[in-house]
Amino acid sequence: MIPLVKPIFSGKEKQLINEVIDSGIVASGKYVEEFEQKFAKLSQAKFGTACSSGTTALHAALLACGIKSGDKVITTPFTFIATANSVLYCGAKPLFADIDPETYNISPKSVEEILEKEKDVKAVICVHLYGLPCNMDELLKLKEKYKFVLIEDACQAHLAEYKGRRVGAIGDAGAFSFYATKNMTTGEGGVVLTDNARIDALARKYINHGRTAHYEHDILGFNFRLTNIAAAMGIAQCESIEERTKQRIANAQKLSDGLKDADFLETPFVPKDYTHVYHQYTLRIKDGLRDKFMQYLKDSGIGCGIHYPQVVYKQPLYQSLGYKNGLCPEAEKAVEEVISIPVHPSLSEEDLNTIIKTIKGFKK
Ligand SMILES: *Cc1c(COP(=O)(O)O)cnc(C)c1O
Numbered sequence: 446m447i448p449l450v451k452p453i454f455s456g457k458e459k460q461l462i463n464e465v466i467d468s469g470i471v472a473s474g475k476y477v478e479e480f481e482q483k484f485a486k487l488s489q490a491k492f493g494t495a496c497s498s499g500t501t502a503l504h505a506a507l508l509a510c511g512i513k514s515g516d517k518v519i520t521t522p523f524t525f526i527a528t529a530n531s532v533l534y535c536g537a538k539p540l541f542a543d544i545d546p547e548t549y550n551i552s553p554k555s556v557e558e559i560l561e562k563e564k565d566v567k568a569v570i571c572v573h574l575y576g577l578p579c580n581m582d583e584l585l586k587l588k589e590k591y592k593f594v595l596i597e598d599a600c601q602a603h604l605a606e607y608k609g610r611r612v613g614a615i616g617d618a619g620a621f622s623f624y625a626t627k628n629m630t631t632g633e634g635g636v637v638l639t640d641n642a643r644i645d646a647l648a649r650k651y652i653n654h655g656r657t658a659h660y661e662h663d664i665l666g667f668n669f670r671l672t673n674i675a676a677a678m679g680i681a682q683c684e685s686i687e688e689r690t691k692q693r694i695a696n697a698q699k700l701s702d703g704l705k706d707a708d709f710l711e712t713p714f715v716p717k718d719y720t721h722v723y724h725q726y727t728l729r730i731k732d733g734l735r736d737k738f739m740q741y742l743k744d745s746g747i748g749c750g751i752h753y754p755q756v757v758y759k760q761p762l763y764q765s766l767g768y769k770n771g772l773c774p775e776a777e778k779a780v781e782e783v784i785s786i787p788v789h790p791s792l793s794e795e796d797l798n799t800i801i802k803t804i805k806g807f808k809k
Pocket residue numbers: 498499500501524525527528572598600601622623624633634635
């Protein structure tokens with residue numbers, strides 16, 4: 446069985462975690478600060494605030510950008526549910542824009558259609574899905590024109606680049622996840638990145654009980670802090686992420702080259718000047734064959750997964766909030782056709798050849 450995901454550790458993680466335990470300072474501490482600085486630097490951002498997860502990072506980013514109860518926030522329905530849930534946590538209302546069928550990312554045109562209808566949209570959360578950056582120029586143009594806060598859900602896009610700039614702080618703020626299956630991990634963990642000192646200070650306050658000074662609190666904050674133990678793991682992972690990302694990209698290239706003649710599928714599309722970091726390598730299987738293809742891969746010992754099997758607004762929670770089906774036709778089509786196959790850096794040359802050969806052997 447070739448697994449779909451596999452966390453990789455260099456050995457440095459254990460060493461640093463032992464240091465933390467020996468130091469006796471296992472909750473917040475200097476490893477957290479060092480990790481924040483290292484990850485922000487890697488991502489070409491000015492500030493980073495470590496959080497307990499990608500979800501709490503999204504929540505803190507929205508709060509720090511001033512999203513309040515009743516506000517409208519546009520996002521994509523083709524994502525992990527946490528993206529839209531973070532809007533609900535603020536008491537705000539998610540509005541769903543459709544995706545671009547080529548990139549699977551939020552369509553700026555669809556965003557603009559909503560902005561034209563709804564006059565008071567406070568924020569847009571774009572998701573760099575699978576590790577491919579969104580069309581940031583178009584989103585930034587809309588931001589100029591309609592004045593909203595732009596938040597990047599970069600939970601799948603560590604070190605992804607848009608026209609030479611790494612994602613996360615291209616908009617007002619960005620959230621990353623370090624969950625076990627992401628491109629780098631701290632077990633559970635996240636970070637808010639921003640170039641804006643005011644947003645950074647607020648995010649830092651929100652994740653720590655709205656604290657202004659020792660036992661002094663002026664806003665309703667949370668405990669979204671990362672531990673020194675998790676941060677130690679993160680520091681070690683920062684040292685290998687560039688190398689591991691290169692390996693993901695090389696693996697993806699090999700898969701795309703090997704699969705280019707298979708007529709029943711589409712390999713990932715990468716626009717010019719975008720760097721896809723392949724959190725997932727996702728195929729589109731045409732002619733209603735996806736589920737049959739998935740069964741074939743499973744029977745052949747190739748790990749695979751569907752990201753995502755349903756659009757967010759068709760989840761029972763969102764249906765109970767009154768969202769109607771048919772809102773975003775391209776996203777609804779994608780959930781029926783996508784399938785992710787292994788691309789992680791621990792794949793061997795032989796694994797990649799096996800994957801390609803197996804897929805080419807699929808009989809419609
Ligand atoms: C993983 C993920 C999240 C949530 O991150 P957690 O660390 O699991 O809380 C949010 N958005 C997207 C797009 C993700 O992939």
